[in-house]
Amino acid sequence: xxxSRTVSAHDLPxxxxxxxxxxxxxxxxxxxxxxxxxxxxxxxxxxSICGQSGSGKSTFLNLISGLESHEQGSIRWNGLxxxxxxxxxxxxxxxxxxGFIFQAYYLVPEINVVENVLLAAxxxxxxxxxxxxxxxxxxxxxxxxxxxxxxxxxxxGGERQRVAVARALMNEPKVILADEPTGNLDENTASxxxxxxxxxxxxxxxxLILVTHNPLFARMMDQEYLLHEGVLNVVRGGDxxxxxxxxxxxxx
Amino acid sequence: xxWYLYMALKQLFPTRRGFSFFAVMSILxxxxxxxVLIGVQSVMNGxxxxxxxxxxxxxxxxxxxxxxxxxxxxxxxxxxxxRDDVDLVSPYAHGVVMLQRGNLPLxxxxxxxxxxxxxxxxxxxxxxRQGSLDDLDDDSVLLGSVMAQxxxxxxxxxxxxxxxxxxDRLKRDEVLLPREVxxxxxxxSGRHDVDSSTLxxxxxxxxxxxxxxxxxxxxxxxxxxxxxLGEATLAINEALSSPLRAVTWLExxxxxxxxxxxxxxxxxxxxxxxxxxxxxSITSALMTSVVRKTREIGLIVAMGARPFHVAMSYCVQxxxxxxxxxxxxxxxxxxxxxxRNEIVWTFARLTDGRDAMLRFYQFNDIPVYYSMSDFVLVSxxxxxxxxxxxxxxxxxxxxxxxxxxxxxx
Numbered sequence: 143x144x145x146s147r148t149v150s151a152h153d154l155p156x157x158x159x160x161x162x163x164x165x166x167x168x169x170x171x172x173x174x175x176x177x178x179x180x181x182x183x184x185x186x187x188x189x190s191i192c193g194q195s196g197s198g199k200s201t202f203l204n205l206i207s208g209l210e211s212h213e214q215g216s217i218r219w220n221g222l223x224x225x226x227x228x229x230x231x232x233x234x235x236x237x238x239x240x241g242f243i244f245q246a247y248y249l250v251p252e253i254n255v256v257e258n259v260l261l262a263a264x265x266x267x268x269x270x271x272x273x274x275x276x277x278x279x280x281x282x283x284x285x286x287x288x289x290x291x292x293x294x295x296x297x298x299g300g301e302r303q304r305v306a307v308a309r310a311l312m313n314e315p316k317v318i319l320a321d322e323p324t325g326n327l328d329e330n331t332a333s334x335x336x337x338x339x340x341x342x343x344x345x346x347x348x349x350l351i352l353v354t355h356n357p358l359f360a361r362m363m364d365q366e367y368l369l370h371e372g373v374l375n376v377v378r379g380g381d382x383x384x385x386x387x388x389x390x391x392x393x394x
Numbered sequence: 395x396x397w398y399l400y401m402a403l404k405q406l407f408p409t410r411r412g413f414s415f416f417a418v419m420s421i422l423x424x425x426x427x428x429x430v431l432i433g434v435q436s437v438m439n440g441x442x443x444x445x446x447x448x449x450x451x452x453x454x455x456x457x458x459x460x461x462x463x464x465x466x467x468x469x470x471x472x473x474x475x476x477r478d479d480v481d482l483v484s485p486y487a488h489g490v491v492m493l494q495r496g497n498l499p500l501x502x503x504x505x506x507x508x509x510x511x512x513x514x515x516x517x518x519x520x521x522x523r524q525g526s527l528d529d530l531d532d533d534s535v536l537l538g539s540v541m542a543q544x545x546x547x548x549x550x551x552x553x554x555x556x557x558x559x560x561x562d563r564l565k566r567d568e569v570l571l572p573r574e575v576x577x578x579x580x581x582x583s584g585r586h587d588v589d590s591s592t593l594x595x596x597x598x599x600x601x602x603x604x605x606x607x608x609x610x611x612x613x614x615x616x617x618x619x620x621x622x623l624g625e626a627t628l629a630i631n632e633a634l635s636s637p638l639r640a641v642t643w644l645e646x647x648x649x650x651x652x653x654x655x656x657x658x659x660x661x662x663x664x665x666x667x668x669x670x671x672x673x674x675s676i677t678s679a680l681m682t683s684v685v686r687k688t689r690e691i692g693l694i695v696a697m698g699a700r701p702f703h704v705a706m707s708y709c710v711q712x713x714x715x716x717x718x719x720x721x722x723x724x725x726x727x728x729x730x731x732x733x734r735n736e737i738v739w740t741f742a743r744l745t746d747g748r749d750a751m752l753r754f755y756q757f758n759d760i761p762v763y764y765s766m767s768d769f770v771l772v773s774x775x776x777x778x779x780x781x782x783x784x785x786x787x788x789x790x791x792x793x794x795x796x797x798x799x800x801x802x803x
Contacts, residue, residue, distance in 0.1 A: 209696055209796045210795070233698050237698015242693065253404050257404075257409060261694075262698075264400060265397050265699045267396075
């Protein structure tokens, strides 16, 4: 059935990657990391990306967030093609569009919990009284309101990651990029933190792109992808689910 | 507040601890450098000023000299005194004599002065430590304090004076007996070289000793307040004919003034190395911080910061250290210089060096003179050096690729 309809800005995918290629050059050797990756993330959809170590998952996250440049293909943030944007515009748009959560938290040790959360707003020049209220509200949601004046070094790993989650959501980003966010945590804490990330992203209306090795966490997402030999394949939740060989499916 | 300024301040003064070890050590290093540099410069300025003032007191503003004895000098004195920019004129004759007390000979410089005029021209009375200037006549002399102590002379002691004129007479088979004079007073100018080898006589006595009849060797001039030394000297020189010439006190003591200035410059250059060394420590500590915080820098860029602003945060840290160090250093040197005499005399007492210091430096108080240009130069250079110290680490952050920074171990 072929249904024709008018495409409005509302219908545009939140994040669209088309025919993305990335090659690293090392000592005269070319390593093709991505060979024509396509991805479309609609608003409010959570996806996971799995793949072997070194398959290029983190590189893919860096590329779609504009932290790394690509040679070929297209990356659009809410319809905005990022190739050719100047450094200032790219930084500003990235700060608004993405929130980041990393395995090692990367909190700033010189400032306390609430100041770390507020740093995200400060970097975009958006620090207002309302930002402070939002930071406190986010810390309440991640269960750290009573520790907002704590130095971050005194927090446990799970608590630090909760601070990182609050910081990632501070600027109300459209997309949260989470690169192995539970990699440094024990099983129970990891589950708690993952539930928190998924729950809070849904509540805030942000899409989540999760890079993980954990099949359970991958299944928590609306769609699962596998990055293999430079190509991103849908494992679950797409029309091509059946085309993925079993050996590439997470948990197989 | 821009975020890079906020981050720079937080890295130096973290929320909980208040001060980072790096900030304390860096600011302390710069403060010490600034305190020592401005302190030493101010003391050097003070010494220079004291010495200049004492030179001025001894020499007057301008001297009119000649290679030969000047006769008919009253006409010259009147001519010079008529000038609007000249306040007073006093004649003098000078030379060297042999002074003997018992069997102890000395070879001091002798300065013959017109007492009435000289007293108006220079603060001669200020220098008298024993006796009185009023007692100086044609049969008495004033001795420098160090010289008097050396030969054990006090007021009323008789000494004999031998002059080059006696040798001249001897060549003509004439014998001129030494002139016996009494010590009318003992003076102390504050300059060791003057007090250890200068004898003051009346102009008449000096003229007799040198057989100059009514001649003199020169005229000492004092200018009106506010008169230009250079312009007055130039104008007088234009009016004089050779071999007469006018020289300023600065020209007379040119080498002395040069040595003072040279000492200050050398001291400044040497002491600037303290600040330079402190700046190397700042660079090294900031560079370590950049390496340690590589992944944080990557994250900050990922969250929307521009790499240029990340670099700025490191430059600003250097700037904050420079400004804080300069302010604290200035306050520190003000405190040290306020108690300078107590500090120096305590040190001198501990090392039994008080007499030696007094003899060598000739000042009871350590003189200090603050020069605005020194403050501006030292503050400016310190802040620039500290800012440059932050540039190298800042450039490293600029070269960082955020994706590599996030991946770094």
